[in-house]
Amino acid sequence: QSQGRMDKPFWRDVDNYVRNSPIHGLDNLNTPLLIAFGDKDGAVDWGQGVQMYNAARWAGKDDLVMLVYPGENHSLRKEENMVDY
16 A cells, blocks of 8 residues: 555554555565655655665665656656656
């Protein structure tokens, strides 16, 4: 479930939010990870991408890449950025 689909606020269902948070599953991460985001994202604070990357590094994961797209929103619109996908 994504946070937008949770049927209770965080303070009423902390366990469910933690269980569904990707940052709490880093110990089980065993595949390469690409974290990509625009720094003008209106849906997700771009700082959360940085936090996820840093947390993965601190958890000992080294097969990961972080791409930051200056001036991009949640969906990449600039052709030069879309080629990464």
